[in-house]
Amino acid sequence: MEGKIANLLDIAQWKLTPYQILVLGFAGLILGGAFLLMMPMASATGQRLSFIDAVFTATSAVCVTGLVVVDTGTYFSLFGQLVVVSLIQIGGLGIMAMSTLMAILIGKRINLRQRLVMQEALNQLSVAGVVRLMQYMIKATLLIEFIGGTILAIRWYQELGSKAFYFGYWHAVSAFCNAGFDLFGSVTGPFSSITNYVNDIVVNLVISLLFILGGIGFTVIADIWTNRRFSRFSLHTKVVLITTLILMIFGAIVFFLLEYDNPDTLANLSWQGKILGSYFQSMTPRTAGYNTLDIGKLTDATLFFIVLLMFIGASPSSTGGGIKTTTASVMGAAIWALIRGRNDAELFERRIPYSIIYKAFSVMLISAVLVIFITMMLSITEKQPFLKLLFEATSAFGTVGLSTGITPTLTTTGKLWLVLTMFAGRVGPVTLALALALKTRKGNLQYPEGKIIIG
Amino acid sequence: MEGKIANLLDIAQWKLTPYQILVLGFAGLILGGAFLLMMPMASATGQRLSFIDAVFTATSAVCVTGLVVVDTGTYFSLFGQLVVVSLIQIGGLGIMAMSTLMAILIGKRINLRQRLVMQEALNQLSVAGVVRLMQYMIKATLLIEFIGGTILAIRWYQELGSKAFYFGYWHAVSAFCNAGFDLFGSVTGPFSSITNYVNDIVVNLVISLLFILGGIGFTVIADIWTNRRFSRFSLHTKVVLITTLILMIFGAIVFFLLEYDNPDTLANLSWQGKILGSYFQSMTPRTAGYNTLDIGKLTDATLFFIVLLMFIGASPSSTGGGIKTTTASVMGAAIWALIRGRNDAELFERRIPYSIIYKAFSVMLISAVLVIFITMMLSITEKQPFLKLLFEATSAFGTVGLSTGITPTLTTTGKLWLVLTMFAGRVGPVTLALALALKTRKGNLQYPEGKIIIG
Numbered sequence: 001m002e003g004k005i006a007n008l009l010d011i012a013q014w015k016l017t018p019y020q021i022l023v024l025g026f027a028g029l030i031l032g033g034a035f036l037l038m039m040p041m042a043s044a045t046g047q048r049l050s051f052i053d054a055v056f057t058a059t060s061a062v063c064v065t066g067l068v069v070v071d072t073g074t075y076f077s078l079f080g081q082l083v084v085v086s087l088i089q090i091g092g093l094g095i096m097a098m099s100t101l102m103a104i105l106i107g108k109r110i111n112l113r114q115r116l117v118m119q120e121a122l123n124q125l126s127v128a129g130v131v132r133l134m135q136y137m138i139k140a141t142l143l144i145e146f147i148g149g150t151i152l153a154i155r156w157y158q159e160l161g162s163k164a165f166y167f168g169y170w171h172a173v174s175a176f177c178n179a180g181f182d183l184f185g186s187v188t189g190p191f192s193s194i195t196n197y198v199n200d201i202v203v204n205l206v207i208s209l210l211f212i213l214g215g216i217g218f219t220v221i222a223d224i225w226t227n228r229r230f231s232r233f234s235l236h237t238k239v240v241l242i243t244t245l246i247l248m249i250f251g252a253i254v255f256f257l258l259e260y261d262n263p264d265t266l267a268n269l270s271w272q273g274k275i276l277g278s279y280f281q282s283m284t285p286r287t288a289g290y291n292t293l294d295i296g297k298l299t300d301a302t303l304f305f306i307v308l309l310m311f312i313g314a315s316p317s318s319t320g321g322g323i324k325t326t327t328a329s330v331m332g333a334a335i336w337a338l339i340r341g342r343n344d345a346e347l348f349e350r351r352i353p354y355s356i357i358y359k360a361f362s363v364m365l366i367s368a369v370l371v372i373f374i375t376m377m378l379s380i381t382e383k384q385p386f387l388k389l390l391f392e393a394t395s396a397f398g399t400v401g402l403s404t405g406i407t408p409t410l411t412t413t414g415k416l417w418l419v420l421t422m423f424a425g426r427v428g429p430v431t432l433a434l435a436l437a438l439k440t441r442k443g444n445l446q447y448p449e450g451k452i453i454i455g
Numbered sequence: 456m457e458g459k460i461a462n463l464l465d466i467a468q469w470k471l472t473p474y475q476i477l478v479l480g481f482a483g484l485i486l487g488g489a490f491l492l493m494m495p496m497a498s499a500t501g502q503r504l505s506f507i508d509a510v511f512t513a514t515s516a517v518c519v520t521g522l523v524v525v526d527t528g529t530y531f532s533l534f535g536q537l538v539v540v541s542l543i544q545i546g547g548l549g550i551m552a553m554s555t556l557m558a559i560l561i562g563k564r565i566n567l568r569q570r571l572v573m574q575e576a577l578n579q580l581s582v583a584g585v586v587r588l589m590q591y592m593i594k595a596t597l598l599i600e601f602i603g604g605t606i607l608a609i610r611w612y613q614e615l616g617s618k619a620f621y622f623g624y625w626h627a628v629s630a631f632c633n634a635g636f637d638l639f640g641s642v643t644g645p646f647s648s649i650t651n652y653v654n655d656i657v658v659n660l661v662i663s664l665l666f667i668l669g670g671i672g673f674t675v676i677a678d679i680w681t682n683r684r685f686s687r688f689s690l691h692t693k694v695v696l697i698t699t700l701i702l703m704i705f706g707a708i709v710f711f712l713l714e715y716d717n718p719d720t721l722a723n724l725s726w727q728g729k730i731l732g733s734y735f736q737s738m739t740p741r742t743a744g745y746n747t748l749d750i751g752k753l754t755d756a757t758l759f760f761i762v763l764l765m766f767i768g769a770s771p772s773s774t775g776g777g778i779k780t781t782t783a784s785v786m787g788a789a790i791w792a793l794i795r796g797r798n799d800a801e802l803f804e805r806r807i808p809y810s811i812i813y814k815a816f817s818v819m820l821i822s823a824v825l826v827i828f829i830t831m832m833l834s835i836t837e838k839q840p841f842l843k844l845l846f847e848a849t850s851a852f853g854t855v856g857l858s859t860g861i862t863p864t865l866t867t868t869g870k871l872w873l874v875l876t877m878f879a880g881r882v883g884p885v886t887l888a889l890a891l892a893l894k895t896r897k898g899n900l901q902y903p904e905g906k907i908i909i910g
C-alpha cells in the first residue's frame with residue numbers, strides 16, 4: 001500500500017511523455033498561480049480578482065508574456081506582486097530547470113527520462129551536457145539578475161527611497177526573463193510601463209541588456225563566455241548574434257524613420273531621446289515587452305512593423321518567444337540561395353541541411369496560421385480595429401507583452417483566446433521539437449515521387 | 456545593312472533571357488494600353504485620363520487584376536471599353552500565347568528559344584507539348600467565352616435589349632480571364648460590380664463557372680477533357696481539383712457563419728440569396744474579382760478571411776494569380792507529415808520531393824514579404840484603416856481585384872505601389888520559375904553541414 005502511494009508520487013511511473021510532463025507542469029503552475037492571485041490578500045484593496053483575470057495574469061507571468069488585464073503596480077498587494085514575480089522566475093527558467101535545481105539540491109542522480117525532458121525544455125542539440133548547462137544556467141541567471149537589479153536600485157534610490165531595492169530586483173527578474181511586467185503603475189499611472197525613462201541612459205541600457213542576455217539563449221551566453229572570440233563561436237552563436245545585431249540596427253532605423261515626425265512619440269524628444277527611443281522600441285519586440293513610448297500612439301505602419309519583429313522574437317533556449325531569430329535566418333539563407341540559383345543554403349560557410357530548412361519554414365507557417373486564426377477569432381468578439389487585434393495576438397503568441405492598451409477591455413472570450421495563445425506560444429516550439437524528434441520513425445511504405453506545379 | 460535591320464527586328468538576336476522578354480512584353484503592353492486609354496476618345500465625356508490613372512487601369516487590365524480607379528462602365532467610351540477588354544484578353548492568355556498564335560498563323564517553325572519562353576510563360580513541366588497546348592488553349596478559351604457570353608446575353612436580353620450581347624461577351628472575357636472588370640456602373644451605379652445579381656442563379660453560375668474554368672489552369676482542363684475519370688488524372692489535376700473543392704466548401708461555410716447576421720450582406724437575403732452569396736464570395740477570391748455583395752460592408756473577420764483566400768489564389772498556368780492552390784496543398788502536406796512524424800510529405804499516394812516543398816515554402820514566404828512590405832508602404836501614405844490596406848495589397852498581389860472601395864481615393868504614391876504590386880503579382884511566379892531553373896547550377900564549393908537550433 002505504501003509502495004503504491006510512493007509509485008503514484010513517482011512521476012516516472014505515470015508513463016507520461018516528456019512533452020506531456022512539460023505541458024502539465026506549465027498548466028499546473030498556472031492554475032496554482034491563479035489560485036494565489038485570487039486570494040483577497042493578493043490585491044491592494046482586498047477584493048477578489050475574477051477567475052478569468054487571475055488565470056490571464058498567471059498565464060501571462062508563467063509564459064513570461066507581460067500582457068496585463070489589471071495594472072500590476074496598483075492592483076496587487078506586495079504578496080500579489082511577489083506571486084507574480086515568482087511565477088515569472090519559475091516560468092522564465094522553465095519548470096524543468098526548477099526540477100533540476102531541486103534534484104541537484106537533494107543530490108539525486110538524474111535519470112535518462114528526466115534528461116530527455118530537460119532536453120525538450122531547453123531545445124538542446126544533445127542530451128550530453130544538459131545537466132551541466134542547467135546548473136550553469138541557474139547560477140548565471142541569479143548573478144545577472146543580482147547585478148542588474150543592484151544597478152537599477154542605485155539609479156532609482158534618489159527617486160523612490162528604500163523601495164528602490166524592491167523595484168530594482170523585481171524589474172531585473174522581469175526584464176531578464178523577458179516578462180515585461182512592471183510596477184510603475186503606482187508611480188507614473190496604471191499601464192505606463194517605463195515610459196517615464198525614455199530619456200534615461202542607465203534605465204534604457206540596464207533593462208535592455210538584461211532582456212537581451214535573457215533573450216539570446218543560455219547556450220550563446222556560455223559559448224561567448226567560454227570562447228571569447230567570434231571566429232571560435234559555434235555556427236548557432238554566430239547566427240544568433242549577427243541576426244540580433246541586424247534586427248537591432250535595421251529595426252531602430254525603420255522605427256526612427258516611421259516615427260520621427262509623430263508628435264506623440266519621437267517628434268518632441270531631444271536627440272538623445274529619439275535615439276534611445278528608437279533603440280529601445282526596436283529591441284523590446286525581441287520579446288521583452290517593456291516600452292518607453294506609448295505603443296497605442298504609434299502610427300499604423302510602425303505597429304505593423306513591430307508585429308513583424310514580435311513574430312520573429314528572440315533566440316532559441318532563451319526566456320523569449322516568437323519563431324526565433326535562427327528560424328528567420330535559415331529562411332533568409334534558403335531564399336537567398338534560391339534567388340542566386342545555388343543548390344545549398346549557407347550561413348557562415350556552413351551548409352544548412354534540408355531537414356533544418358524544412359523545419360524552419362514549418363515552424364514559421366504553423367505560427368503564422370496560429371496568429372492568423374487567433375486574430376480572426378478576436379475580430380469576431382472584440383470591437384477594436386483589426387491592426388490592434390493582430391498586434392495583441394502576435395504579442396501573445398510571441399510572449400512579448402506589448403499592447404496598444406486594449407488588453408483590459410477585452411471580453412472574457414477574447415481573454416480566453418489570448419490565454420490559449422500565450423500558452424501555445426510558450427509551449428509551441430517544444431511541440432514542434434517533439435514532432436521532429438518523431439520524424440525518424442519510418443512510414444510503412446514509400447510512395448513514388450509525384451510531379452506538381454508550384455507558384 | 457538590310458540584314459542588320461532584320462537582325463534588330465529579330466528578337467532572338469537581342470540575347471534577352473526568356474524572363475526579360477516576358478517582363479518587357481508585359482511592360483510594353485501596359486504602356487501601349489495606357490497610351491490608348493489616355494486618348495480623349497477613350498472617355499465618355501472626351502476628357503483626358505491622367506497618366507497615373509491610365510497606367511493603373513492598363514496594368515490592372517493586362518495583369519487581369521480588376522482594381523479600378525475610374526468606373527469602367529461610366530467613365531470609358533465604347534472605344535475605351537474595347538481597349539480594356541482587349542488588354543484583358545491579351546493579358547489573360549499571356550503575351551507568349553499571343554506570340555505563339557502569331558507564329559502559328561504565319562506558319563513559322565517554332566525554335567527552342569521561343570519554346571523555352573513559352574514554357575516560362577505557362578510554367579509547364581516540360582518543353583514537349585507546349586505548342587500543342589498553346590493551340591488548344593486559345594481554341595478552348597474562345598469556345599468557352601463564346602458559350603458563356605451567349606448564355607449571359609440571353610439572360611440579360613430582357614433587361615438590357617441589344618446591349619445584352621455586348622455585355623454578355625465583354626463580361627464572359629473578363630470573367631474567364633479572371634479580370635473582374637465590369638460595365639454595370641452604367642446600369643446599377645459606379646463600382647457596383649454584379650451586386651444586383653446576388654439572387655440570380657444564371658448569372659452566379661455562368662460567371663463563376665467561367666472564372667473557375669479560367670482559374671484551374673489549361674493543363675487541368677485538358678487532362679479532364681482527355682481522361683474523364685478522376686483515377687486517371689495526373690497528380691497535379693487531382694491536387695488542383697480537390698484543393699479548389701475544399702476551399703469552395705470551407706470558404707462558403709466560413710463566409711456564411713461570419714456574415715449570416717450582418718444586415719448589410721446576408722441577413723436580409725432569402726435562403727437562396729444567402730447560399731448563392733456565400734458560394735460566390737467564397738469563390739471570387741480565387742482570383743476572379745467580381746462580387747455580388749458589397750465588400751466594403753463585410754465584417755473585419757470576413758475581410759481578413761478573404762485576404763487569406765486571395766493570398767492562396769488560383770491554380771498554376773491559369774489566368775488567375777496568388778501563391779496558387781498547389782503551393783498551399785504542398786505546404787499542408789509537408790506540415791501534416793511533420794506533425795505525424797513521417798519522413799515524406801504525400802498527396803494522393805505520391806511522395807512530394809523535397810525540392811518542391813522547398814519551392815512551395817519559398818514562393819509563399821517571398822509573396823508574404825511582398826504583401827507585407829506593400830501594406831506598410833501604403834499605411835505610410837494612405838489615411839485608411841490598416842485592414843483595408845492589407846486587403847487592397849493582397850488583392851493587387853493576387854491579381855484578384857476585390858476592393859473595400861478605397862482604390863479611387865488612393866494617393867498617386869499609393870496607386871504607384873499598387874501598379875508595382877499588380878505587375879509583380881502577375882510576373883512573380885515566372886521569376887521564381889526562372890530562379891528554380893537556375894537551381895541546378897552548382898556552386899564552386901560545398902561547405903560542410905552546420906547545426907543550428909530552430910523554433
Ligand SMILES: [K+]
Pocket residue numbers: 064065066178179180287288289399400401
Ligand atoms: K515578454
Ligand SMILES: [K+]
Pocket residue numbers: 519520521633634635742743744854855856
Ligand atoms: K482578377
